[in-house]
Structure formats: structure tokens, C-alpha cells
Amino acid sequence: MLGMASFASLRMTGLQAPRLTALPRYGLAAYIAPMLALLKLIQSIIKTLHSEGTPGQVAAGMALGAALGLTPLLNVHNLLVFSLIVMLNVSFGGGMLGWALFVPLGFMLDPVFHAIGLGLLQATSLRGLWTSMYNTPLVPYTNFNNTIVLGSVVGWLALAVPIFFASRWAVARYRATIGARVQRSKFYQAIMASKAYNIYRLFRPE
Amino acid sequence: MAVKIFRWKAIGPLLLFLLIIAILVWLFAEPFAKDTTEEVGTELLGTQVDIGKLDIRADEAAVDLHLLEIADPFNVSKNLVEAEEIRLKLNPLALAEKKLVVENLRLGGVKFGTVRKTPAKPVEGDGFASQTLRSVREWAQQFDVPLLKLTPIDTVKQLVLNPTQLTTVKTAQALAARTDSARKALEQSFQQLNVEQTVDSARALATRLEATDPRKLGVDGTRKAIEDVRASLKQLDAAKQGLANLERQVKGGAGSLTAGLQSLDEARKKDYTFARSLLQLPTFSAPEIGEAFFGKVSIDRFQQALYYTELARKYMPPGLLPKEDPGPERLRASGVNVRFPKEHDWPKFLVQLGKVDLEIGGDSPLRGAYEAAVQGLTSDPSLYGKPTVVRTSRTAEGSAIAGIEVAAFIDHVNPQRMRDSASARLRGVELPTLDLPGLPFRLNPGRGAARLDFALRNDQLAGRWSLSSNQVAWALDSAGRKLNTLEGLVWRVVSGLKDLSVDARVSGGLRSPKLAVSSNLDRAIADRLQAVIGEEVAKAEKMVRAKVDSAVAKRVEPVRKQILAVRSEAETRLGLERKQVEDVERELQGELKRLSGGLAPDIKLPKIGI
Numbered sequence: 001m002l003g004m005a006s007f008a009s010l011r012m013t014g015l016q017a018p019r020l021t022a023l024p025r026y027g028l029a030a031y032i033a034p035m036l037a038l039l040k041l042i043q044s045i046i047k048t049l050h051s052e053g054t055p056g057q058v059a060a061g062m063a064l065g066a067a068l069g070l071t072p073l074l075n076v077h078n079l080l081v082f083s084l085i086v087m088l089n090v091s092f093g094g095g096m097l098g099w100a101l102f103v104p105l106g107f108m109l110d111p112v113f114h115a116i117g118l119g120l121l122q123a124t125s126l127r128g129l130w131t132s133m134y135n136t137p138l139v140p141y142t143n144f145n146n147t148i149v150l151g152s153v154v155g156w157l158a159l160a161v162p163i164f165f166a167s168r169w170a171v172a173r174y175r176a177t178i179g180a181r182v183q184r185s186k187f188y189q190a191i192m193a194s195k196a197y198n199i200y201r202l203f204r205p206e
Numbered sequence: 207m208a209v210k211i212f213r214w215k216a217i218g219p220l221l222l223f224l225l226i227i228a229i230l231v232w233l234f235a236e237p238f239a240k241d242t243t244e245e246v247g248t249e250l251l252g253t254q255v256d257i258g259k260l261d262i263r264a265d266e267a268a269v270d271l272h273l274l275e276i277a278d279p280f281n282v283s284k285n286l287v288e289a290e291e292i293r294l295k296l297n298p299l300a301l302a303e304k305k306l307v308v309e310n311l312r313l314g315g316v317k318f319g320t321v322r323k324t325p326a327k328p329v330e331g332d333g334f335a336s337q338t339l340r341s342v343r344e345w346a347q348q349f350d351v352p353l354l355k356l357t358p359i360d361t362v363k364q365l366v367l368n369p370t371q372l373t374t375v376k377t378a379q380a381l382a383a384r385t386d387s388a389r390k391a392l393e394q395s396f397q398q399l400n401v402e403q404t405v406d407s408a409r410a411l412a413t414r415l416e417a418t419d420p421r422k423l424g425v426d427g428t429r430k431a432i433e434d435v436r437a438s439l440k441q442l443d444a445a446k447q448g449l450a451n452l453e454r455q456v457k458g459g460a461g462s463l464t465a466g467l468q469s470l471d472e473a474r475k476k477d478y479t480f481a482r483s484l485l486q487l488p489t490f491s492a493p494e495i496g497e498a499f500f501g502k503v504s505i506d507r508f509q510q511a512l513y514y515t516e517l518a519r520k521y522m523p524p525g526l527l528p529k530e531d532p533g534p535e536r537l538r539a540s541g542v543n544v545r546f547p548k549e550h551d552w553p554k555f556l557v558q559l560g561k562v563d564l565e566i567g568g569d570s571p572l573r574g575a576y577e578a579a580v581q582g583l584t585s586d587p588s589l590y591g592k593p594t595v596v597r598t599s600r601t602a603e604g605s606a607i608a609g610i611e612v613a614a615f616i617d618h619v620n621p622q623r624m625r626d627s628a629s630a631r632l633r634g635v636e637l638p639t640l641d642l643p644g645l646p647f648r649l650n651p652g653r654g655a656a657r658l659d660f661a662l663r664n665d666q667l668a669g670r671w672s673l674s675s676n677q678v679a680w681a682l683d684s685a686g687r688k689l690n691t692l693e694g695l696v697w698r699v700v701s702g703l704k705d706l707s708v709d710a711r712v713s714g715g716l717r718s719p720k721l722a723v724s725s726n727l728d729r730a731i732a733d734r735l736q737a738v739i740g741e742e743v744a745k746a747e748k749m750v751r752a753k754v755d756s757a758v759a760k761r762v763e764p765v766r767k768q769i770l771a772v773r774s775e776a777e778t779r780l781g782l783e784r785k786q787v788e789d790v791e792r793e794l795q796g797e798l799k800r801l802s803g804g805l806a807p808d809i810k811l812p813k814i815g816i
Contacts, residue, residue: 072538079227086216086223110539121544127528134546140304146533148541 043191044100048093049174050183059167061085061094062101063160069102070109070159071152076142098163109155110148117151236260239269250521252335253279253286254326267298277326278319279339280510285322289562290315300552307552311560311580338516346509349721351501352494353644355486356692367481367757374473374758381466382765388459389772395455399448401783405790408438412793420801428801435798442791449784456780460773467769470762474754481750487743489735492728496708500673500723502643504710507671511660512716515626518594524621526588545586553586564598576610593617593625609633627661637675641683646693651706652677667719669712678706692739699734700727 048058067081085095121130133139143149182188240260247255258273271292278286291314300307329336369375411434420428489495523529526547533540545554560580578598584590596614614628637651654675661668680701682689689697703726710723 072536074536079224082223083220086220087213089210089213107538110541114539114541117541118544121528127546130528130544131546131548135303135548135551137299137302143543145544145546146541147544148533148539151541 044093045097046182046188046191048091048097049171050179053091053094055168055171055175057089058091058094058097058171059164060088061091061096062098062167063164064088064090065095065098065100066102066159066163067153067156068095068099069104070106070156072143072146072149075149077149077153094167098167106152109152113151113155114147115151116154117147117149120150120154121145121147236262243271247276248329249333250335251276251279251517252329252333252339253277254329267296267301269294269296275322277322279329279335279513280506282326282328283322285320286318288317288320289313297552300556303552305552306555308557308560311557313560313562316562316564334520335517338513338520342509342513342516345512345716345719346505349501349505349719351505351643351721352489352498354489354495354498354642354696355483356645356690356696367484367753369757369761372473372477372480372754372758374470374477374754375761377466377470377473378758378761378765381463381470382768384466385463385765385768385772388463389775392452392456392459392772392776395452396779396783399445399452401445401449401787404441404445405783405786408442408790408794411435411438412790412797415797415801432798432801435794435801439791439794439798442787442794445787446784449780449787453780456773456776460769460776463769463772467766470765474758477754477758478747478751481754482747485746485750487746487750489732492732493722493724495731496723496725496728497721498644499642499727500640500708500710500725501721503640504671504708504712504723505721507658507710508660508669508712511628511658511669512662512667515628515660515662518616518626519618519624521585522583522587522594522616522618524588524618524624526586547586547589549589551589553584553589555585556590557583578612587616587618588621591619593619596628610635623664625661625663627659629659630657632656637673645696646683646689647697647700648681648683649706650679650681651675652679654706662716665716667712667714667716669710671708671710673706673708675706676704678704692735695734695738696731699731703727703730 048061053061064081064085068078071078084090085092120126130145134145144153237260239262240257243260244255244257254275254277256273256275256277257271259271261270261272263270271294272290274287274289274292276286276288278284291312293310293312294308295310297307297309415431415435418431420431423431489498526549529545529547531543531545533543547553557580560583562578562580564576564578576598578596580594580596582590582592582594584594587594594614594616596612598610598612609631610633611631612629615625617623617625633655634653635656637654637656640649640651642649651673652675654673654677656674657670657672659668659670680697680703682697705726708723708725710721712719712721714720
């Protein structure tokens with residue numbers, strides 16, 4: 001009832017709303033904010049792809065970051081995943097990139113995750129395990145008994161290894177083929193030189 | 207070069223991040239818990255729940271709520287209950303398992319039925335409580351509470367009946383269609399049985415054998431002939447069985463159609479009532495007068511009791527199997543939360559002992575201190591193993607003539623035996639004013655006694671609501687309108703009465719409840735109306751019956767004849783075919799005897815049971 005998951009509504013209403021009220025309701029900010037967020041994301045992607053981390057480090061970061069995107073964010077397991085991204089010698093940018101890329105996929109796959117979670121929670125052979133976990137101190141706070149949480153965690157665990165290998169191959173191919181050309185392109189120079197986001201931050205109401 | 211796995215320098219920022227999260231939780235836990243409790247309470251009860259302030263006392267594992275208001279789902283401008291202070295002492299071990307076990311609940315400054323500053327918002331969405339509220343309203347609609355019509359009798363003259371509106375006509379049409387289907391089905395069964403062909407074939411065999419001499423047939427020929435007879439007798443036996451089955455079918459079908467004829471009589475009674483209602487004739491039936499006066503207000507009481515009983519059944523289900531609840535509201539899909547109860551463990555929610563302190567002051571005869579106790583209120587009654595019990599008692603001496611006694615018993619421990627019962631007795635209380643539907647009078651019962659008993663066992667309900675007072679005051683509600691003759695008559699009867707005694711009972715299954723209301727007013731009003739306008743109403747009723755009879759006669763008689771014809775035709779045909787089978791069977795038995803006489807005497811023929 002008082003689970004962490006419900007903090008989503010608090011974040012939406014309690015923390016963000018006061019910042020927006022300082023700007024005209026239908027002003028330029030309504031367009032600038034998402035544009036600058038997108039710009040920041042592109043900056044992050046390009047920085048990550050060209051960073052000094054090895055393709056394996058970037059891919060490991062992305063595989064961990066995918067958990068933040070695929071599963072409901074405000075859950076205990078994501079605190080653990082975030083700690084791993086910070087503590088392990090993987091690309092932090094890769095983690096954030098994985099998060100950003102897998103958020104829409106997470107929303108789209110919710111019905112699948114629900115079906116997986118429900119199937120597992122209703123499986124007669126697993127009932128003993130779930131009953132034991134449900135009645136063990138602190139374990140219920142992981143929300144493992146929610147179909148979406150369980151289904152998406154299982155989904156992420158199943159996808160983590162393919163994500164790692166696919167990302168490692170993609171990053172290596174990118175650097176070997178078009179990475180150098182992109183680095184010399186005007187687009188790259190413009191993106192990396194862009195101070196627009198920082199300017200926005202100066203004017204963003206606190 | 208060794209591969210570096212950990213980024214030790216990140217420990218600092220990570221700890222800082224966790225610290226920030228902890229500070230945010232500490233800062234927002236109370237407002238968040240308050241909002242969530244309001245949201246969940248509103249969703250669960252189907253009515254607005256407001257909390258003034260919520261304090262979490264982590265060191266005592268307790269929560270304090272201030273100014274709790276729960277709106278009345280049946281009256282948005284009033285609060286069902288209001289409490290100034292509530293303290294919940296939680297069990298920390300159960301809390302570690304994300305279970306809310308309230309060891310002690312204490313409510314102080316409790317008031318009932320207070321007027322709200324702003325009307326409660328209707329609960330939106332399609333939650334269980336909203337659905338239940340709609341269901342019990344629909345449940346209440348199914349009672350056909352009559353209105354006491356006090357229209358002047360001179361409107362009796364015109365009565366135009368449209369036959370298509372009459373239930374008898376509709377029932378007769380449906381019955382005619384059923385009769386036709388039954389006739390076709392019987393015809394088809396006779397054809398499928400094809401007794402005629404079996405009889406013809408057996409008769410041809412008997413005729414053929416009649417002309418033969420067993421001595422000339424030889425042993426093989428005779429044996430063959432005997433086998434033919436036995437085969438034919440078997441066919442005749444099957445035909446007889448078929449006819450016996452068909453006879454049962456005819457009896458069943460005829461019985462059902464005859465029952466349909468009886469339903470025509472019932473329908474005609476409804477049509478008399480319908481036609482009578484078109485004339486708006488006043489009733490002299492004491493039970494109808496009782497229902498017209500107090501039916502609606504009684505149903506309101508029972509529907510409220512049923513609403514809370516249904517909520518209890520939803521939120522306190524029996525059994526130990528996993529239970530599913532909707533997941534939390536969030537941007538992502540909510541999913542479903544599955545609960546896994548375990549024997550000898552904590553339920554998801556439990557109030558072990560709740561105490562409510564009530565104090566009624568002033569010069570009210572009800573003055574005094576009361577205590578209500580709630581024991582074993584839980585989401586998993588099978589785990590708790592005992593029924594939920596609610597009871598009130600007076601903790602300080604008060605007036606002997608007044609008092610409040612409330613008790614409830616919710617037993618959902620065994621899924622095969624769900625028992626919910628509640629009773630409330632109020633003595634010496636100011637009873638609310640009652641509007642009498644369809645009448646320009648208002649009844650103020652003054653100070654008196656009220657009692658409500660309600661029980662639901664599986665889906666069988668039994669309820670009783672009674673009211674008594676000897677300080678009744680009547681008021682005209684006509685706003686200057688002149689009363690007509692009948693209204694004036696009833697007013698003269700009731701306005702002289704100081705005593706009131708109402709007794710309403712509801713019984714039967716949830717889907718077909720029965721209501722019976724009686725009061726001391728019924729007989730008095732019925733007798734008076736009978737004496738004054740009885741003769742005129744009797745004439746009008748006679749006319750109503752005649753009109754209904756003439757409107758339905760043309761439709762009912764042909765159906766009655768059709769049913770009799772189908773039955774008689776089927777019985778005649780059955781008798782005829784059975785006789786044919788028996789005749790030819792006798793012939794074949796004779797031939798069998800004759801043929802077996804030609805065989806060696808030691809050959810024993812098997813007996814054929816026919």
C-alpha cells in the first residue's frame with residue numbers, strides 16, 4: 001500500500017510541477033525543454049560511442065541500464081542495478097544510454113511482462129517458493145509479487161546477454177566504420193560545441 | 207595487465223546518492239502516506255476519505271491520524287463517521303513483511319452523521335466499491351413498492367387498455383409458440399420411431415410363417431424362421447421402449463404447457479393490478495399501505511447494511527489460496543499483485559483490537575461514555591481463524607431510558623459457511639423526519655427507539671428494521687395546496703395518532719428478496735378508506751376485471767385449446783401405436799410357439815422378455 005512504486009505520482013505532481021509554474025504556461029519552454037533533453041541525449045549517445053571505454057564496457061553498461069528502462073523504475077532491484085552501474089568498471093554513459101533506449105520498449109512490452117509474471121506467480125510448482133518469499137521479512141518490499149515487476153525482471157535477465165553481445169558488436173562496428181568520419185563531421189562538432197543546454201540550465205527556474 | 211572490475215572511487219558519490227534518497231523519503235513519507243491512505247481509503251470504501259494530518263512515529267511503530275472524515279456514500283452532504291484522533295500501534299515484525307497488523311487501534315472524539323462543510327465528491331472510476339454501490343442500488347430497485355394513490359375516485363370512467371401492454375397477452379403468445387414447437391417435436395419423434403414400419407415388417411413375417419409348415423421347413427429352416435421371429439420381436443420390444451420414452455416426453459411436455467396455462471392466470475392477476483394502477487384506485491390492503499408508507503425508508507436501511515456486507519465479503523475473503531489485487535497506480539501498467547497467505551503467519555491486514563471512545567454529552571438521554579471494540583478485522587479471515595466481532599458498551603452510567611447497542615459478527619473463516627450479521631439498537635434517540643412517498647404529509651417520529659437486524663448467510667438474507675415512538679407529530683407538506691377528499695380523509699386518520707410502530711422485514715435470496723412492512727397506521731387507514739369509498743372502488747375493480755378479461759380472452763382461449771389438442775392428439779396416437787405393436791407381438795409369439803413345437807423337445811429357446 002505504501003510501496004515505493006507509487007512515488008511515480010509524487011514525482012509527477014509534487015516535484016516537477018513547481019518548476020514549470022514559473023514559466024508561461026504555453027510559452028517557449030514547453031518546446032525548448034524536450035528539445036534540449038533530446039539534444040542532451042544525442043550528446044550523451046555520441047560521447048558514449050566515442051568515449052575511451054572499450055566496446056565491452058559500453059555494452060555491459062547498456063545491458064545493466066536496460067534494467068532501468070525495461071522494469072518499473074522505482075523498485076528496490078533498480079537501486080541495486082544503479083549501484084552496479086556506478087560501482088562496476090562499466091561505461092556509466094552506456095548505462096544511461098541503455099536506460100533511455102529501453103524505456104519505450106518497456107512500456108510496449110508491459111502486456112508481455114504481465115503475462116510472464118502472471119504465469120510465474122500462478123505456477124503451482126512455484127507456489128511454495130513465492131509463499132516462502134512473500135512471508136520473509138523485507139523480501140515483499142521488492143514487489144516481486146507484482147506481475148509487471150516480476151515479468152519485466154525475468155524479461156530483462158533473459159535479454160541482458162543478447163543485449164550485451166549485440167551492443168558490443170554494434171559499438172565496435174561503429175567505431176571501425178563511420179566513427180572517425182562522424183567525429184570529423186560538422187554535425188558532431190556542432191553537437192559537441194552546443195552550449196544551448198547549459199544556457200537553458202542557467203535560465204531554468206529552480 | 208589485470209582487469210579492473212570495481213570503481214572504488216565511486217563509493218562516495220553512490221553513498222551521497224543513497225543519502226539524498228533517504229532524505230527525500232524522510233521528507234515526503236508523511237505527506238505521501240497521508241495522500242496514499244486517503245486514496246486507498248476512498249477506493250476501498252467507495253466514498254471520500256479525508257485526513258487532516260498524519261504523523262509517523264517510527265520509534266513507537268505507530269501512526270497518528272488527526273481529523274479523519276469518512277463521507278456517507280448514500281448522502282454526500284454528511285459524514286458517516288468523523289474522528290478527531292486515531293492512533294494505530296503497528297506490529298514492527300509484520301511491517302517488515304509489508305503487512306499491516308494493527309495491535310491496537312484507538313479512535314477518540316468520534317461523531318456520527320455530522321454535516322460536511324463541502325459535499326463529498328462522488329468516487330470516479332470502476333473500483334469494487336463503486337460497482338457495489340451501483341449493484342445495491344439496483345438491488346433496491348427490484349422491490350416493487352406501491353405508492354398510495356389518493357386520486358379522487360371520479361376519474362374511474364375512462365379505461366382504455368392496449369392488449370399489447372398486457373402481460374397475459376405476451377405470455378399467451380409465448381405459450382402458443384412453445385405449444386407449436388412441442389407439437390413439431392412430438393411429430394418428429396413419432397417419425398423417428400417409425401412404429402408403423404416395424405409393425406408392417408413384423409406382420410408380414412407373421413403372415414409368411416402362418417402359411418408354412420415347420421415339418422416341411424426342416425431343422426435349419428425352422429431354426430432360421432425362429433431367428434427371424436426373435437429378431438422381429440426384439441424390434442417390437444425396441445419400438446415399445448421408444449413409445450414408453452415418448453409417453454414420458456408427452457407427459458413432461460404437457461405438464462410444462464399446463465404450468466404455462468397456470469402462468470396465464472398469474473399474468474392475468476398482474477394485468478388486473480396494472481389496469482387498476484391506470485385508474486389510480488386507492489388500495490384498502492393493509493400490507494400495501496404499510497409498504498407505501500414505509501417501504502422506501504426500510505429498503506434504504508437494508509441497502510446500506512447490504513453494501514457494507516458486500517464490501518466485507520470482497521475485502522475479507524475466505525480461504526488460503528493466492529489472492530489477486532490490482533497493482534499500484536503508476537505510469538507503467540499496474541499489473542496484478544498476488545498475495546500468498548501462509549498458515550500461522552500474519553495476514554496482509556489485521557486489526558487485532560480496535561477501541562473507539564464515544565462520549566455523548568449535554569442533556570440528551572443518550573449522554574454518557576461509550577466504548578466500541580473491534581476484534582479480528584482482517585483481510586485473511588482463514589489465517590486469523592476467528593470471526594470479526596464488533597460490540598459497543600456503555601462505560602459510564604447514563605440515563606436508563608436511552609442507550610446505543612451495536613454488534614456485528616463477520617464469519618468468513620470457512621468458505622462454505624459465510625455468515626455476516628449486524629444489529630443496532632437505539633433507545634431514546636431523536637428519530638429522523640420521514641417523508642411519505644406520494645403523500646403530502648411528513649412524519650416526525652420524535653424521540654423513540656429504532657432497531658436494525660441484518661444477517662446474510664451465504665446468499666440468504668434476513669433483515670428486520672423497526673421503529674417505535676409515542677411522540678409522533680404529523681405535518682402537512684402541501685405548501686398551500688388544498689387536500690382532495692381522500693387525502694383529507696387519510697390526514698384526519700393519521701393526524702390524530704401519537705403512537706407509531708413500524709416493522710419491516712426483508713427475507714429470501716439476494717436475487718429475489720421479499721419485503722414485508724407493517725405498521726399500526728395500515729389497518730386504521732385501510733378500514734377508514736374501505737368504509738368511505740369501498741363501494742365505488744369495488745365497482746371500479748369489477749369494471750377493471752371485465753375489461754382485462756375481454757381483452758385477453760381472444761388470445762388465451764385458442765392457446766388453451768391448442769395445448770389440449772396437442773396433448774390429446776399425442777396420447778391417442780401413442781395408444782394406437784402401442785395397440786398395433788402388442789397385436790403383432792401376440793401373433794409372432796403364437797408363431798414362435800408353433801415353430802418351436804416342430805423342433806426336438808430338448809432344444810430350449812431363450813426367453814425373450816417383452
